[in-house]
Amino acid sequence: MIVVVNAFLGLPPVVVGLALYMLLSRSGLLGGLGLLFSPGAMVLAQALLAIPIVTALVHSASIELWAEFGGALLIDGATRPRALPHLLAMGRTRLVTAVLAGFGRTISEVGAILMVGGNIAGYTRTMTTAIVLETSKGNLSLALGLGFVLIGISIVVSATIFALGMRGGRLW
Amino acid sequence: MVKGTLGATILSGLVAMGAVPALSAERITLASTTSVDNSGLLGHILLEFTRQTGISVHVLAQGTGQALATAARGDADLVLVHDPEAEAEFIAQGHGTDRRQIAWNDFVVVGPRADPAHISGVHDPVAAFTAVAAARAPFVSRGDKSGTDALEHRLWRASGIDPTKIGDGSWYRDIGGGMGAALNIASSVGAYTLSDRGTWLSFGNKGDLSVLVEGDPRLLNRYDVILLDPAKHPEAKQGPARRLADWLVSTEGQTAIGAYEMNGEQLFHPSAAAPK
Numbered sequence: 001m002i003v004v005v006n007a008f009l010g011l012p013p014v015v016v017g018l019a020l021y022m023l024l025s026r027s028g029l030l031g032g033l034g035l036l037f038s039p040g041a042m043v044l045a046q047a048l049l050a051i052p053i054v055t056a057l058v059h060s061a062s063i064e065l066w067a068e069f070g071g072a073l074l075i076d077g078a079t080r081p082r083a084l085p086h087l088l089a090m091g092r093t094r095l096v097t098a099v100l101a102g103f104g105r106t107i108s109e110v111g112a113i114l115m116v117g118g119n120i121a122g123y124t125r126t127m128t129t130a131i132v133l134e135t136s137k138g139n140l141s142l143a144l145g146l147g148f149v150l151i152g153i154s155i156v157v158s159a160t161i162f163a164l165g166m167r168g169g170r171l172w
Numbered sequence: 173m174v175k176g177t178l179g180a181t182i183l184s185g186l187v188a189m190g191a192v193p194a195l196s197a198e199r200i201t202l203a204s205t206t207s208v209d210n211s212g213l214l215g216h217i218l219l220e221f222t223r224q225t226g227i228s229v230h231v232l233a234q235g236t237g238q239a240l241a242t243a244a245r246g247d248a249d250l251v252l253v254h255d256p257e258a259e260a261e262f263i264a265q266g267h268g269t270d271r272r273q274i275a276w277n278d279f280v281v282v283g284p285r286a287d288p289a290h291i292s293g294v295h296d297p298v299a300a301f302t303a304v305a306a307a308r309a310p311f312v313s314r315g316d317k318s319g320t321d322a323l324e325h326r327l328w329r330a331s332g333i334d335p336t337k338i339g340d341g342s343w344y345r346d347i348g349g350g351m352g353a354a355l356n357i358a359s360s361v362g363a364y365t366l367s368d369r370g371t372w373l374s375f376g377n378k379g380d381l382s383v384l385v386e387g388d389p390r391l392l393n394r395y396d397v398i399l400l401d402p403a404k405h406p407e408a409k410q411g412p413a414r415r416l417a418d419w420l421v422s423t424e425g426q427t428a429i430g431a432y433e434m435n436g437e438q439l440f441h442p443s444a445a446a447p448k
Binding site: 025026027028031036037118119120121123133135136137138139140 | 206
């Protein structure tokens, strides 16, 4: 299981995009869903790209935490299910990092969502695909402006997640 | 058919669970070219169409080759493209039906003002291409099977030149990208390229580029709307798609196309009544 997850860590977004495109196309296996060129297809692509990263990071953090504190928690009388929340609370720094890594991959993604979303105005156009479009129209300053807004959003969201994650162990 | 039924079953399940919003019947997908979308034409006229009919149109701005391939796979309800040869093949394969011309404009050869190949004022695009090849002056090719790319290759064939075999071929740059990408590169390296007039006029990063060759009949650029053949594509939304195609060639649609201007210049000339 974890071998598969690790193998998917370096999954190229365009390949995910192409595979989903062929799967969701009307002439593809899941064509009947009518999902191609819809936000649903983009969410699917993003999930496929982010899940391996988040899973791998959480997995490695859990293994280390268990090695360090697992024995102590069990000696204190906790059952395995009851030990879990305490363990995760202690490892929240690393869990936050995992969430941020997943967020970073999805907010910067353009290749896969361009293929399966189709960059339809007002429907499947995102900040990143709008930047690609405006660059192709020669509106370089608008494209750059959008880029700064995207970076701003990314910083604000990351900082918020980080702050929330750090605030008190009881949060988890 | 089994595939379709399975998909429909899964879909109805997802809709029931609220995972997927029920698809509105009055929403169609138009596979089209970057030239009519990036120039702002479709955004302008489809607003009017949606207001009159309540049908919303999702535009996929792709090259002609990609747009036809998308429709052939069943992922669009109609196409609006500009490559007569590729369109004829699309119809011959049974994918499309009822092709109608909606508008025309023209292609132009653009290049740096310094004009190292001295093609400014030449009317014959084939002679101009020959001069560019003789000078080994940088030339950007789309290389993406779009309508513009198809015309470029027809012009090279007419000149009897295989540009990849002239010199070491490095002056001829196949970028595999859209019109905007080609113009961006031509503008930054001072290269020649072939562009449709709509994209050229609305392009915001012209830099040192200017129009050098124009006005030849071979540079005519025709836009056709094609419906999908229901026999081969029963999933296409025939009703609303036909309403859009009919509207584009109607007096109202044609007036809307003719009224679209950029910096005081008309980008597309309506031609449904008298196809070029």
